[in-house]
Amino acid sequence: MTKAKEATPIPNRLTIRKEKTKSKKAGLKNNKWYKLARRHLFYRQAGRWFLGFVVIPWTLSAAYYTGIASERYVSEASFMIEKSDSGAGSVEGLSLFGVTPQAGNDQRILEAFIKSPDMMYFLDEQADLRRHYTDKADPLSRLSLDASHERFLQFYRDHIRIRFNDSNGMLDLETQGFTPEFAQNLARLILERSEAFVNEISHSLAAEQLKFVQQEVGLTEQRLKEMTANLVAFQNETGLLSATEQGAALNSIMNELQAELIRSKTELQTLTSYLNENSSQVVALKQRIAALQKQLSAEKIRLTDSETTTLNDLAAQQQELQLDLDLATKAYSSALVALESARTEASRKLKQLVVVSSPHLSEEAKYPRVAYILINILLILLAIYALVRMIRATIREHRD
Numbered sequence: 164m165t166k167a168k169e170a171t172p173i174p175n176r177l178t179i180r181k182e183k184t185k186s187k188k189a190g191l192k193n194n195k196w197y198k199l200a201r202r203h204l205f206y207r208q209a210g211r212w213f214l215g216f217v218v219i220p221w222t223l224s225a226a227y228y229t230g231i232a233s234e235r236y237v238s239e240a241s242f243m244i245e246k247s248d249s250g251a252g253s254v255e256g257l258s259l260f261g262v263t264p265q266a267g268n269d270q271r272i273l274e275a276f277i278k279s280p281d282m283m284y285f286l287d288e289q290a291d292l293r294r295h296y297t298d299k300a301d302p303l304s305r306l307s308l309d310a311s312h313e314r315f316l317q318f319y320r321d322h323i324r325i326r327f328n329d330s331n332g333m334l335d336l337e338t339q340g341f342t343p344e345f346a347q348n349l350a351r352l353i354l355e356r357s358e359a360f361v362n363e364i365s366h367s368l369a370a371e372q373l374k375f376v377q378q379e380v381g382l383t384e385q386r387l388k389e390m391t392a393n394l395v396a397f398q399n400e401t402g403l404l405s406a407t408e409q410g411a412a413l414n415s416i417m418n419e420l421q422a423e424l425i426r427s428k429t430e431l432q433t434l435t436s437y438l439n440e441n442s443s444q445v446v447a448l449k450q451r452i453a454a455l456q457k458q459l460s461a462e463k464i465r466l467t468d469s470e471t472t473t474l475n476d477l478a479a480q481q482q483e484l485q486l487d488l489d490l491a492t493k494a495y496s497s498a499l500v501a502l503e504s505a506r507t508e509a510s511r512k513l514k515q516l517v518v519v520s521s522p523h524l525s526e527e528a529k530y531p532r533v534a535y536i537l538i539n540i541l542l543i544l545l546a547i548y549a550l551v552r553m554i555r556a557t558i559r560e561h562r563d
Contacts, residue, residue, distance in 0.1 A: 213548060270327050274327055283355065306479075362514075
């Protein structure tokens with residue numbers, strides 16, 4: 164009886180896969196690089212230390228930065244503060260020879276404002292900044308949900324960069340976002356708020372300066388009105404438009420009376436030389452002389468009597484009032500000139516934000532710089548490994 168031939172089993176997929184795995188492992192074990200790594204990294208103590216301090220941390224870092232870390236897009240803008248100065252004939256900060264110290268101070272103030280909590284709160288209100296930082300990034304790159312105000316502010320400052328360029332007086336702004344649209348919108352909002360801030364400060368300083376000068380004009384105008392009212396009241400009370408002119412007229416009358424009295428006395432002496440004392444001409448002339456003397460005495464009393472308010476006193480009072488009025492008029496005129504000068508100076512010192520380069524929409528992520536970061540991590544890990552090995556060797560040497 165013929166023996167039945169035994170059937171050969173047909174290999175399935177699992178068997179084929181196991182065979183391939185065994186062949187790969189056999190090939191790997193025969194590889195000289197695998198043997199070298201196994202001998203130096205797994206069996207020797209130094210290799211295990213190198214594996215723990217360098218290889219594993221760097222591999223984890225590489226895995227994170229190449230596969231997990233969120234990409235950060237950048238939008239850039241350049242701007243400056245322009246000062247309108249028609250008298251100088253140039254624009255501050257836009258000079259071929261550099262930037263003036265005052266312009267530099269303006270840019271520094273604006274730089275501090277951009278990094279301030281006020282700007283951060285404005286951006287949070289307009290662009291929902293905190294939500295973007297907490298929702299759009301990986302767990303290690305994002306802002307924690309319960310982050311404090313200080314942590315939020317520091318996170319915001321870490322994701323913007325503002326640099327003052329001493330050579331041309333411009334500010335270079337760089338904003339980072341986890342989406343290119345957010346980075347561009349963030350830069351645009353910063354420029355808008357910065358422009359409003361510059362306008363507010365500039366107009367506020369000009370308004371304060373004008374307010375002070377306008378107050379001085381108001382005070383001098385009020386004093387001018389008071390002095391004018393005092394002089395008019397004096398004229399109405401005395402019935403004299405000008406006591407000085409009235410006194411001058413009275414002096415002129417007294418001089419005429421005095422001259423007429425002298426002429427009459429001279430004529431009397433002439434008549435008495437050849438006429439009788441009782442003659443009609445002599446008597447009439449004597450009466451005329453007596454009348455002139457009486458009138459002259461009355462005018463003198465009116466002008467200089469110490470017991471009543473004389474015309475000289477009235478003239479002195481009116482002259483004092485007129486002097487006060489003249490001083491008030493000059494002060495008012497000077498205040499008006501100062502007000503006009505202050506307005507001109509304020510208009511010359513008004514400042515505005517000039518955008519030289521507008522924010523753009525980036526197409527590629529700029530951060531994180533994977534190659535740069537991984538190289539630095541590797542160097543740091545190697546330094547730590549070398550330091551640990553050195554310390555361990557020193558301790559062993561002292562023990563021996």
